[in-house]
Amino acid sequence: MHSEAALDRTFHALSNRTRRSVVHALAGGEAHSAGELGRHFRAAQPTISKHLKVLEDAKLIERTVEGRVHRFRLRQKPLQDAGAWVARHQAFWTGAVDQLETLLEKGSP
Amino acid sequence: MSSVANVVEVRRRLKASRSDVFAAFADAELVAKWLRPSTQVKLSVLAFEFRVGGAYCFAYDVPAGPRVIVRGTYRVIEAATRIVFSWVIDPPDEHAGIESEVTVTFTSAGDATELMIRHAKFDRADAEARHAEGWRGALELLNGLLQNAELHR
Numbered sequence A: 001m002h003s004e005a006a007l008d009r010t011f012h013a014l015s016n017r018t019r020r021s022v023v024h025a026l027a028g029g030e031a032h033s034a035g036e037l038g039r040h041f042r043a044a045q046p047t048i049s050k051h052l053k054v055l056e057d058a059k060l061i062e063r064t065v066e067g068r069v070h071r072f073r074l075r076q077k078p079l080q081d082a083g084a085w086v087a088r089h090q091a092f093w094t095g096a097v098d099q100l101e102t103l104l105e106k107g108s109p
Numbered sequence B: 001m002s003s004v005a006n007v008v009e010v011r012r013r014l015k016a017s018r019s020d021v022f023a024a025f026a027d028a029e030l031v032a033k034w035l036r037p038s039t040q041v042k043l044s045v046l047a048f049e050f051r052v053g054g055a056y057c058f059a060y061d062v063p064a065g066p067r068v069i070v071r072g073t074y075r076v077i078e079a080a081t082r083i084v085f086s087w088v089i090d091p092p093d094e095h096a097g098i099e100s101e102v103t104v105t106f107t108s109a110g111d112a113t114e115l116m117i118r119h120a121k122f123d124r125a126d127a128e129a130r131h132a133e134g135w136r137g138a139l140e141l142l143n144g145l146l147q148n149a150e151l152h153r
Helices: A004-013 A017-026 A034-041 A045-057 A076-105 B018-026 B028-034 B124-132 B134-151
Strands: A061-066 A069-074 B007-014 B042-048 B055-061 B068-078 B082-089 B100-109 B112-121
Touching: A004 A045, A004 A076, A017 A034, A017 A045, A017 A061, A017 A069, A034 A045, A034 A069, A045 A061, A045 A069, A076 B007, A076 B018, A076 B028, A076 B112, B018 B028, B018 B100, B018 B112, B028 B042
Parallel strands: none
Antiparallel strands: A061 A069, B007 B112, B042 B055, B055 B068, B068 B082, B082 B100, B100 B112
C-alpha cells in the first residue's frame, strides 16, 4: 500500500535534475560521502547538502555518520513504489495507443 | 534499478490526419473504443465534458478484479494540436489520490500524425510557485521545505 504523501515526497525529490543525478550516482548500491558527491557534480557543498537533505527527507537516501564524514546510501523502497506508478501508467498508455492505432486503421473515425 | 523518471511518455506515428487523431480523444463514443490498457479491460465513460474546465470520468472493469475509476478535468484544449487534462484515480486503488497531468500533442508528419502522450506527476508545490510568485515563491517554498525537513527529523 502506498502512502500518497510518501509518493508526493518521492516525486518532489526527483523533480530536480541534481537530485536525480545524486540518485543515479548512488544507484550502484555503494555509500558515498557528501564530499565525493559534491566533486562529482561540481556543485558547491552547501548546495549538495541541501539536495541530500531533501532526498533524505523523502527517505530516498539514508545517512550514516562516521566522525566528520557523512555517508549516503540509496534506499530502494520509495523508488520501487514510485516506479510502480510509472510502470502502470507507461503500460496503460502504450496499450491504449496500440488500440488507438487499430481503431484508426479500421477507417477514419 | 531501472528508472527514476517521474514522467511517462509514449510517442507513436499514426497513419491518420491530425484532426482524425484529435477526434478520437474528443468524442465519448470513440474514446470508449480505445482509451484502455488492453482489450481485456472494459471502459465505461461515466462523464465526458470535452471543454476547458469540463470533467470526465472513466470506469475500467476487468473480469476478475476491482473496478478502477479515473477522473479529471480538461485544462487545455487546442483543436488538433494539444489537450491537457488532470488524472486522478479514486480510492481504494493503491495509487488513489495521486494527482497527475496528461499532455497530448498532435504534430503533422506528412500524411501521418506524430502523437505524443506525456503523463507526469502533478507537483502542486511547483505549480503554485509558477503561478504565484515565480522564483521568489519557489525559493521561499524551498526554504520552507528544508526547515520543515529539519523540524521533523
